Amino acid sequence: MFCVPGDRLCVADDKNLGGRGTFLKGSYIYAALAGKVNIIENKDENIFEVMPHGNFVRKIPQVGDVVTCQVEKIVSNQCKCLIKCIADSVLKQPFKAIIRKEDVRATDKDNVELYTCFRPGDIILAKIIGLSESGYLLSTASNEFGVVIARSENGVLMVPVSWTEMMCPEFKVKETRKVARIAIESDSNASTSSKQSNNNF
Amino acid sequence: MESRILLESTSVKTPFRIDGRKPHEVRSLTCRLGVFQQADGSSYVKLGNTQVLATVYGPHDTRGKSNPEKSIINCKFRLSTFSKSTRRNLHRDIRSIEISNNLTQVFDSAILTELYPHSQIDIYLEVVQSDGSDYAACINAASLAIIDAGIPIKDVVCACSAGFIDNQPITDINAVEESSNGTPILTIGMLPKDKQILSMESSGGIHLDNLNDVMDAAIEGCKSVLFIMKQTILNHIQELKD
Structure with missing residues (x-):
């Protein structure tokens, strides 16, 4: 079943819930997007959601998301970066x-x-831990967060040697970084997004 | 010599307009979605001889101030230099600025902006050919472009204009009727499901007794426009799914 924005999908009660691409008004669930209506039937509830046409979902970063960023510049007490990917x-x-x-x-x-x-x-x-005047506030205060890909002064991709150091494999020069520990098994989200960034840059 | 806009027909009781339409007839409407690849959403609307292109970008990072509660809507309306019968640069036209501001307010209330805090949505409208009812055509085009972009919106926003000539309300004004002396024009943009009027704009004098009739004519016009818009959207989705 296809719908356009504003189409009434169902009565909203304990059994029927509105999911992605829908909104509640009065006691009804309405479609907010144009696309295919998807009904997820669980044991005691049905979730109505609208899958938008095309293979995309409009995304903006939200507090709690794990993101991949590129460092732009460093000033005295803060580091400015650009968020390039959210999860994968x-x-x-x-x-x-x-x-x-x-x-x-x-x-x-x-x-x-x-x-x-x-x-x-x-x-x-x-x-992402919050929002401020000048953009999103990020935190790398955990083992799995920090630098994933970095180049040395000579422009060679470096390999991590400890959680504070990375080494240039060609010239054997060590540089200090806050290195991320990427555990493939435990943190699949983090590893996929770092792979993505590999393709991008 | 005064040109008559409504022409009395000899055989039928209803008068005809200068382009052969009946008073409540809307010009032929053609819509297309997804006309540009580089934009997040785009549409093309042809209402009679009025042609509008709309593109939507976003939601993306704001340039300058941002709102922690909702997304900022930024609308830019532009008449191209070749859109009217005389070539003129209408870049800083006062009317264009007014329409831009009106469109911003319409879509600020129609889009579910609270879903995208700290972001901005840009809507750019370009009138390629102007033959009356530019504002109405722009609302329709922008609404389709937003739906194409997959931005959550309360309803398919539709708009239509109406006027009052020779004691008769007429729907969907063209350029000749628009420029004839003293024609009152009323443009209504609405959320059709709740019959909520988002924008009502009028120019020219209109008597209060006739206002209801003109409004009804515009709302009737909105309904016929909406039917075609919904058909276009559904056809577009089905094409993509196949």
């Missing part, structure tokens, strides 16, 4: 975001030197 979906246009100095790592927060953690051009994994 690539955004068409990037969103501005910042990492404050105190959100870089969980321990020893007062002695963080930002330029030893990130460099412009690095690809990082982070979690």
Whole structure:
């Protein structure tokens, strides 16, 4: 069954719930998108949702999302970056975001030197913790967040050696970074998004 | 010499208009969705000889101020230089700015903006050929482009214009009727499901006694426009699914 925005789908009660692409008004569920109506039938409830035409969902970053970003510049107490992907979906246009100095790592927060953690051009994994005037607030204060892909001063892709250092495989020069520990088994989300960013840049 | 807009026909009781239409007849409407690849959503609307292209971008990051509660709608309406009978640069036209602001308000209330906080949705409208009822055609085009972009909206917003000539309400005004002296024009943009009027704009003097008749004519016009718009959307979705 296909619908256009404004079509009444069903009466809203305990059994019938509105899902993605729908909205509630009065005591009815209405379609908010044009597309195919999908009814997910569970044991004691039906969820109505509208699958938009084409294979896309309009996405914007939300608090709690794991995102892949590129570092743009570093100023005294914050690091400015651009959000490129949310989980495993690539955004068409990037969103501005910042990492404050105190959100870089969980321990020893007062002695963080930002330029030893990130460099412009690095690809990082982070979690959105809030919103501010100048964009989304990110945090890398967890083991699985931090720098995923970085190039050395000579432009060679570096490999991580510890959680604070990465090494250039060609010249054997070590540089300091806040390195992310990517555990493939435990954090499938993080690994897919880092793969995506690999293709992108 | 005064040109008569409604022509008395000898054989039929109903008078005909300058382009051969009956008073309540809407010009032929053709719509298309997804005319541009690079935009998130786009549409083309041809209402008689009025042709409008609409593109929608977003929701994307804001440039400048943002609203933590909802998405900001940014509408830009433009008449192309070759759209009217005389070639003229209408870039900073006061009427264009007015229409842009009206469209912004219409879609601010129609789109479910609270779903996309801290973001911006851009709607660009270009009138390729102007033959009256530009504003109504633009609302229809923008509404289709938003639906094509997959942005949640309360309803298919539709609009139609109506006027009052020779003691008779007429639907869907063309350019000749628009430019004839003292014709009152009323454009209504509405959410058809709740019969909620989002925008009502009028120019020219109209007597209060006749206002209801003209409004009814415009709302009737909206209904016939809506029917074609819904058909177009459904055809477009089905084409994509096949």
